[in-house]
Amino acid sequence: MTETTVNAGIAHGLYREGEPVADSKAPAGPIAGKWRQRQFEASLVNPANRRKLDVIIVGTGLAGGSAAATLGEAGYNVKVFCFQDSPRRAHSIAAQGGINAAKNYKEDGDSVFRLFYDTVKGGDYRSRETNVYRLAEVSANIIDQCVAQGVPFAREYGGLLDNRSFGGVQVSRTFYARGQTGQQLLIGAYQALERQVAAGTVEQFTRHEMLEVVVVDGRARGIIVRDLVTGEIETHLADAVVLGSGGYGNVFFLSTNAMGSNVTATWRAHRKGAYMANPCYTQIHPTCIPVSGEHQSKLTLMSESLRNDGRIWVPKNREDCDKDPRDIAEEDRDYYLERIYPSFGNLVPRDIASRQAKNVCDEGRGVGPMVGDFRRGVYLDFADAIQRLGRDAVESKYGNLFDMYARITGENPYETPMRIYPAVHYVMGGLWVDYDLQSTIPGLFVIGEANFSDHGANRLGASALMQGLADGYFVLPNTIRDYLAKGPFDKLTQEHPQVVEARTSVEQRTKRLLEIRGERSVDSFHRELGNIMWEYCGMERSEEGLLKAIDLIRGLREEFWRNVRVLGSGDTLNQSLEKAGRVADFLELGELMCIDALHRRESCGGHFRAESQTEDGEALRHDDEFLYVAAWEFGGGDALGEMQQPVLHKEDLVYEAIELKQRSYK
Amino acid sequence: MNLTLKIWRQAGPRHTGELMTYKVSDISPDMSFLEMLDVLNEQLNAKGEEPIAFDSDCREGICGMCGLMISGEAHGPEKTTTCQLHMRSFRDGEVITIEPWRANAFPVIKDLVVDRGAFDRIIQAGGYVSVNTGAAPDAHATPVPKPAADRAFMAAECIGCGACVAACPNASAMLFMGAKVTHLSELPQGQPERMARVVSMVDQHDEEGFGGCTNVGACSQACPKGIPQDVISTLNKDLRAALRG
Structure with missing residues (x-):
């Protein structure tokens, strides 16, 4: 709105603005022909030359695993790294719902263009049109590939694949394998990868964590890793580096991410010159099992489909919050979604459901155990559904989810209402990439959740799996060859000054973390950071809150580097040391996320900005001012978490194939 | 407490x-x-x-x-x-x-952490379908009968945790391996390599130092995903067929 507040970040000296940035790789011409044209224009690498080209891939989830397998099949010399004990553990495995593809097997009007349109609209018009169109285009190939690998998708009695409608779209384009779609797709990619390991085209490094990227003469030429078992710091050099290291939702401490999910690979690349795009774009899922106490280590998501039959409510009166819900009379219950949004009711989009749950809990009407000063939970009640459909029908639809809930909470959801609360589970932000998925560091490519490209300000259900596999199987292998065709680059030795500098910085940082021997555990810093992020950079943000958060994070980071306690040594398996490095990077990322959120003075996607709402309190987007990707350049900093002002580079979003519209749900 | x-x-x-x-x-x-x-x-x-x-x-x-x-x-x-x-x-x-x-x-x-790399090497020995990216026919080109698809899915639910090995008095990995063999043997896509796969995986299993199966059934009891013991029968059936040629 007013100039002074739009530029609050600048006004407070928190960042400065640099030159705009633009994608230079998408060919001109109609959107439907761009990908075919780019594949044709991208240089080829002679099959005989491929084994002379070394490619490093970090991460073995859907994106990294599929890319490693595909580049191995093509004959490149691939090294792949993961911090887990096997590539099959990557957190893609936990995705439940399904994967979208524009197959139109149901003949219900689906098409590449419709999937493209739904994804851009779902992203609240903050994603790059060209990338999303390509994603929709290759989606059908993914299903073919996975079926050929033996991925056991759900089938109908005729033996053909089943589809369902997912995430509020009106066509049935989601392929699934019960509630374990991510697991089955990942095992498919893992098996393809292990086949290449056996063939000798891919060398696999498990329990290895990337701690630095090696940049020589402006190109990414390798990585520094720590062997988590022996503690040895190793240098691996290559002609190109690919990061498929996932998202950074664990900056919130509590999220549905795996314990080890972290930002280190991408943050280290950011510090070496890769721009970080839209870091404040976080997806918060409304139907998770609430926190049960201070000991909580992670949150568990339950499928959103529960909202089809469950009714969400809280007590009208605070005094009733600790009562047995079955003893609260109908007239004393507030079915707040049905009340505020009579036409959509309990099926409002994810972001609305999440934010309203937070609002009622902030008013002191939450239910469940006290965590800190508040009860953080709302009821999701199936009593009506059980009465209407019968217990058997409810059980056949939701039985596995009810069992999961009962196992975690010890409560029987057939007898007493479930309690739910929103939780962080995906980040749309990530390293900035061009149409070729190359970052601002030549030779450094970023795929899957680690990049920012396809989901804008909000991700549609069943599209994360699609993007990971699109990037890894079909996009990256076609675009990276244009870069590799310029190689092989000059052979580097481990004694090259810029290689030594990278390795030394890692050794010194490891040593420093072990020498502090302060008073506070790594987890206590992580938990405090998470609380700050959730409070001020979560579902609802305000200028005042974000400025406060930035101060708090700076103070916490300063304390971390003088008061963290990491016991044990660096030359053995040391899980506290691993966590310490990750939390140190989260402490830097958290500040950038707050700066990004502060500068984006609009409500878009799931990000509600208190200063940007309609008269009736709904989200208000500002296309006139914020129709761009915010790509942040690292402004400089030291090894102890001191950071200079980051530099904002704007990439204007141009919509040629789709018309911009405001969402509405009332 | x-x-x-x-x-x-x-x-x-x-x-x-x-x-x-x-x-x-x-x-x-x-x-x-x-x-x-x-x-x-x-x-x-x-x-x-x-x-x-x-x-x-x-x-x-x-x-x-x-x-x-x-x-x-x-x-x-x-x-x-x-x-x-x-x-x-x-x-x-x-x-x-x-x-x-x-x-x-x-x-x-260290402490409670073990090295399960042997499982990766068993998969490397043949636990896959050899199909390069881009070489796949349309997903509907080959219908799969629902019972076969469902049994393949059931076997594919294995999470590779190793509880079956830990529970077995012989420290055998036959349930883990049987689950993978069954998953791929049930599907048309797994047929071309079916015989070579089972022989190669069993060889690797033995080389890793896992013990033999004596039908105790503790593996299936311990399996958090409830993989049934009969996947081992499927493996043995395939192995017999492969060795007879």
Whole structure:
């Protein structure tokens, strides 16, 4: 709105603005022909030359695993790294719902263009049109590939694949394998990868964590890793580096991410010159099992489909919050979604459901155990559904989810209402990439959740799996060859000054973390950071809150580097040391996320900005001012978490194939 | 709840280990088993003692990274993964013994952490369909009868945690391997390599030092995903057919 507040970040000296940035790789011409044209224009690498080209891939989830397998099949010399004990553990495995593809097997009007349109609209018009169109285009190939690998998708009695409608779209384009779609797709990619390991085209490094990227003469030429078992710091050099290291939702401490999910690979690349795009774009899922106490280590998501039959409510009166819900009379219950949004009711989009749950809990009407000063939970009640459909029908639809809930909470959801609360589970932000998925560091490519490209300000259900596999199987292998065709680059030795500098910085940082021997555990810093992020950079943000958060994070980071306690040594398996490095990077990322959120003075996607709402309190987007990707350049900093002002580079979003519209749900 | 924990501590692969006794108090029954260990580790850290190393990642029962022998049972008293086990399954005052998976093919790395790389090598030996990216026909080109698809899915639910090996008196990995063989043998896509696959995987299994199967059935009882023992029959049937030529 007013100039002074739009530029609050600048006004407070928190960042400065640099030159705009633009994608230079998408060919001109109609959107439907761009990908075919780019594949044709991208240089080829002679099959005989491929084994002379070394490619490093970090991460073995859907994106990294599929890319490693595909580049191995093509004959490149691939090294792949993961911090887990096997590539099959990557957190893609936990995705439940399904994967979208524009197959139109149901003949219900689906098409590449419709999937493209739904994804851009779902992203609240903050994603790059060209990338999303390509994603929709290759989606059908993914299903073919996975079926050929033996991925056991759900089938109908005729033996053909089943589809369902997912995430509020009106066509049935989601392929699934019960509630374990991510697991089955990942095992498919893992098996393809292990086949290449056996063939000798891919060398696999498990329990290895990337701690630095090696940049020589402006190109990414390798990585520094720590062997988590022996503690040895190793240098691996290559002609190109690919990061498929996932998202950074664990900056919130509590999220549905795996314990080890972290930002280190991408943050280290950011510090070496890769721009970080839209870091404040976080997806918060409304139907998770609430926190049960201070000991909580992670949150568990339950499928959103529960909202089809469950009714969400809280007590009208605070005094009733600790009562047995079955003893609260109908007239004393507030079915707040049905009340505020009579036409959509309990099926409002994810972001609305999440934010309203937070609002009622902030008013002191939450239910469940006290965590800190508040009860953080709302009821999701199936009593009506059980009465209407019968217990058997409810059980056949939701039985596995009810069992999961009962196992975690010890409560029987057939007898007493479930309690739910929103939780962080995906980040749309990530390293900035061009149409070729190359970052601002030549030779450094970023795929899957680690990049920012396809989901804008909000991700549609069943599209994360699609993007990971699109990037890894079909996009990256076609675009990276244009870069590799310029190689092989000059052979580097481990004694090259810029290689030594990278390795030394890692050794010194490891040593420093072990020498502090302060008073506070790594987890206590992580938990405090998470609380700050959730409070001020979560579902609802305000200028005042974000400025406060930035101060708090700076103070916490300063304390971390003088008061963290990491016991044990660096030359053995040391899980506290691993966590310490990750939390140190989260402490830097958290500040950038707050700066990004502060500068984006609009409500878009799931990000509600208190200063940007309609008269009736709904989200208000500002296309006139914020129709761009915010790509942040690292402004400089030291090894102890001191950071200079980051530099904002704007990439204007141009919509040629789709018309911009405001969402509405009332 | 107050508990006494006897936990295996071992500094490294070549060190000898021993059971050490720890006390934890004020444990909430709503904590997961691993959160209880998190609490113990925070206490140890505060006292200046190195925390206990144990593996976990997703903590929602699907990645297969966690796995402990809890009072002699793989993943403890419930049919689930260690991360999905909650303290309400234990009694106040209980003494709980916590050990790593015990098998020659899973050497201990540190404390409760073992090396399960042998599982990756068994998959490398043939646990896949050889189809390069881009070479796939349309997904509907080959219908798969629903019963076969469902049985393939059931077998493919294996999370590779290793509980089957830990529970087996012979430390055999036949349930793990049988699950993969069954998954691929049930599907038309798995047929071309069916015979070569089973021979190659069994060879690798034996080379890794896993024991033979004597039909005890402890594997299937311990499996958090309920993979039935008959996947081993499928494997044996395929193996017989392959060896007869």
